[in-house]
Amino acid sequence: MSDPLHVKAKLRVIYGDTDQMGVVYYANYFRFFEFSRSEYFRAVGGNYTALEKDGYGLPVVSAHCDYRRPAKYEDLLIIDVHLSELRRASMRFEYIVTRESDGERLVTGYTVHACIGPNGKPTGLPESVVKLLRP
Amino acid sequence: MSDPLHVKAKLRVIYGDTDQMGVVYYANYFRFFEFSRSEYFRAVGGNYTALEKDGYGLPVVSAHCDYRRPAKYEDLLIIDVHLSELRRASMRFEYIVTRESDGERLVTGYTVHACIGPNGKPTGLPESVVKLLRP
Amino acid sequence: MSDPLHVKAKLRVIYGDTDQMGVVYYANYFRFFEFSRSEYFRAVGGNYTALEKDGYGLPVVSAHCDYRRPAKYEDLLIIDVHLSELRRASMRFEYIVTRESDGERLVTGYTVHACIGPNGKPTGLPESVVKLLRP
Amino acid sequence: MSDPLHVKAKLRVIYGDTDQMGVVYYANYFRFFEFSRSEYFRAVGGNYTALEKDGYGLPVVSAHCDYRRPAKYEDLLIIDVHLSELRRASMRFEYIVTRESDGERLVTGYTVHACIGPNGKPTGLPESVVKLLRP
Numbered sequence: 001m002s003d004p005l006h007v008k009a010k011l012r013v014i015y016g017d018t019d020q021m022g023v024v025y026y027a028n029y030f031r032f033f034e035f036s037r038s039e040y041f042r043a044v045g046g047n048y049t050a051l052e053k054d055g056y057g058l059p060v061v062s063a064h065c066d067y068r069r070p071a072k073y074e075d076l077l078i079i080d081v082h083l084s085e086l087r088r089a090s091m092r093f094e095y096i097v098t099r100e101s102d103g104e105r106l107v108t109g110y111t112v113h114a115c116i117g118p119n120g121k122p123t124g125l126p127e128s129v130v131k132l133l134r135p
Numbered sequence: 136m137s138d139p140l141h142v143k144a145k146l147r148v149i150y151g152d153t154d155q156m157g158v159v160y161y162a163n164y165f166r167f168f169e170f171s172r173s174e175y176f177r178a179v180g181g182n183y184t185a186l187e188k189d190g191y192g193l194p195v196v197s198a199h200c201d202y203r204r205p206a207k208y209e210d211l212l213i214i215d216v217h218l219s220e221l222r223r224a225s226m227r228f229e230y231i232v233t234r235e236s237d238g239e240r241l242v243t244g245y246t247v248h249a250c251i252g253p254n255g256k257p258t259g260l261p262e263s264v265v266k267l268l269r270p
Numbered sequence: 271m272s273d274p275l276h277v278k279a280k281l282r283v284i285y286g287d288t289d290q291m292g293v294v295y296y297a298n299y300f301r302f303f304e305f306s307r308s309e310y311f312r313a314v315g316g317n318y319t320a321l322e323k324d325g326y327g328l329p330v331v332s333a334h335c336d337y338r339r340p341a342k343y344e345d346l347l348i349i350d351v352h353l354s355e356l357r358r359a360s361m362r363f364e365y366i367v368t369r370e371s372d373g374e375r376l377v378t379g380y381t382v383h384a385c386i387g388p389n390g391k392p393t394g395l396p397e398s399v400v401k402l403l404r405p
Numbered sequence: 406m407s408d409p410l411h412v413k414a415k416l417r418v419i420y421g422d423t424d425q426m427g428v429v430y431y432a433n434y435f436r437f438f439e440f441s442r443s444e445y446f447r448a449v450g451g452n453y454t455a456l457e458k459d460g461y462g463l464p465v466v467s468a469h470c471d472y473r474r475p476a477k478y479e480d481l482l483i484i485d486v487h488l489s490e491l492r493r494a495s496m497r498f499e500y501i502v503t504r505e506s507d508g509e510r511l512v513t514g515y516t517v518h519a520c521i522g523p524n525g526k527p528t529g530l531p532e533s534v535v536k537l538l539r540p
Contacts, residue, residue, distance in 0.1 A: 014305050015155065015156075015304055015318075019151060020154070023155075025151050026464075026465040027432050027433070027435035027439070030432035031286045034432070038285070047344060048285075048343075049343060057426060059428075060431040060472055063431055063469070064468070064469045065467070065468045067464065067468075073155055073318075074317060111431075147440070147444075149439050151435075156327060156329070161329075162298070162300035163297070165297035169296075169419050169420055169421055170417070183420075183479065184479050194296075194337065198296055198297075198335045199332075200332070201331065201332050202329065202330055205329070208454060246296075285424050285425065285426075286424060286432055288424050289424065289425070290423040290424070290427040293425075297421060
């Protein structure tokens with residue numbers, strides 16, 4: 001996948017994202033990742049809701065995050081997301097979180113997703129999704 | 136409803152509950168309320184999952200919280216919950232959150248719930264629920 | 271306070287905001303309220319971080335929410351926030367959450383805030399804040 | 406580290422932990438991990454609050470989770486946590502989440518923590534912590 005599409009989602013850190021260390025709580029970056037995934041699907045002309053209406057799901061099977069520097073309250077974050085792997089029945093997204101004000105790279109991570117069909121079992125990705133993701 | 140049942144749910148504050156003021160984030164008390172409601176249903180011999188399997192739901196229509204003193208990381212909290220009102224198609228729970236170590240009253244609040252039937256419309260509470268709640 | 275400033279904050283519902291009823295979890299609206307408050311302070315030319323640097327805080331002493339209709343995954347929400355009361359040592363914000371696509375009013379609520387000074391005790395609002403909020 | 410201490414923390418899934426797939430939202434397992442870490446420190450006779458009072462912190466530098474089967478609302482979860490690595494200035498915890506009712510293994514993961522000293526810089530673990538963790 002040479003030259004993949006990168007989508008950049010923006011998000012302002014709120015009080016509710018922080019913890020008593022005064023920085024974003026580590027679990028919340030996975031929320032941010034999900035936010036950017038949803039923007040990604042929208043950017044390629046799809047949306048996750050339509051997928052679910054057809055009875056499919058893309059549950060996370062693996063999630064990882066490396067924390068370099070902390071994001072703080074009121075920071076405007078840019079979550080850069082791209083699809084780094086697209087297989088018959090799974091896909092992998094990678095994320096880079098930077099702070100807009102100084103471009104500092106704060107956090108990187110990835111998620112791996114399987115495809116679940118209408119019967120609740122693993123299945124190949126529906127053609128409609130593959131078309132969106134591999135144009 | 137003289138002498139109503141009070142159920143006391145216990146919960147330890149984690150890092151993820153706090154914000155950068157070093158105290159529990161205000162929205163999280165509503166999570167704690169829900170935790171105690173679930174314990175309440177269990178204490179009266181029911182459970183919410185069974186209710187949902189029959190197609191019913193008890194969505195919150197109103198929620199309120201008064202914050203007196205802040206709870207902190209690692210505090211062991213006692214959430215005292217009781218049913219203060221039981222009507223044909225709604226109910227009201229009240230909550231008192233204290234810290235176990237010193238008995239300090241930290242937060243009080245209430246939630247009002249409607250009953251939604253299998254068709255998604257407001258309906259009277261099913262008999263099975265009324266029996267549990269008004270023994 | 272005739273003709274108060276209304277600030278409209280926009281927010282897309284993510285998966286992590288929903289619960290198994292398929293709607294936004296009731297506690298999360300208080301997160302949305304906070305998000306809009308932060309936008310409000312920014313809109314009047316202030317920011318909450320500066321206030322905290324001076325040792326002040328505006329903790330929530332009371333929070334309330336009425337739920338009319340549920341917000342769903344991927345809904346774009348508009349949180350309309352305005353200051354409905356400004357006293358010597360407290361203030362009250364009111365919130366109206368609508369869905370952008372159809373203008374449907376989903377949720378309303380309010381929060382009341384006290385002012386805490388550098389010594390951790392209730393105090394009058396600092397002049398700098400009053401100037402921002404009552405121009 | 407042969408025969409390390411395993412601490413088992415118990416936790417009931419609430420509505421607020423689930424998402425519209427009807428299962429625990431993927432980011433929330435990292436909250437559960439943190440809950441069990443806090444129980445771990447308590448089990449070895451320490452607590453995280455004391456560490457912070459001395460000006461130290463153990464921020465997460467890396468977090469990972471593999472999702473095998475979903476946890477559901479009202480499931481009672483057992484989070485088995487142990488220290489799998491203890492270095493001069495870092496440590497690694499591993500987690501296994503099972504459902505109590507059937508012993509099913511749902512999720513596994515790990516977190517790696519650095520030690521930050523009173524000056525905010527990486528530092529060796531304080532002697533008091535090492536004593537607790539390597540008895």
